Amino acid sequence: MAKDTYQTLQAQIRKLQEKAESVRQKQRQPVIASILRSMQEFSITLDELKAAQAKGVAPRKRAGAAAKTSAAKPAKQVAPKYRHPETGETWTGRGKPPRWLVAAEAGGATRDQFLIAQ
Structure with missing residues (x-):
């Protein structure tokens, strides 16, 4: 088995990154088509999307992501009894x-x- 060198590994990485980008671009097309269909179905304009983005309407989070990012709520102070x-x-x-x-x-x-x- 040939010994891998840094240069050969970097070349393999570049090829894999190019392949991944190609697959990503192919997968984007159906998503874009779906978004356009939804925009037409609900009469959503680009201006509405831009306004929603400016207001900070975030995309839905993945399951489990909320647990990682949400801060613990501070405990309420209770008066002594x-x-x-x-x-x-x-x-x-x-x-x-x-x-x-x-x-x-x-x-x-x-x-x-x-x-x-x-």
């Missing part, structure tokens, strides 16, 4: 109760005693 009277520690009432509240409940207190007046 309970406050420890001595330490001032607070709890929103969401998630696992804090240790100070669990200990107070074990000692006979009720959560209502720690409610923050709204």
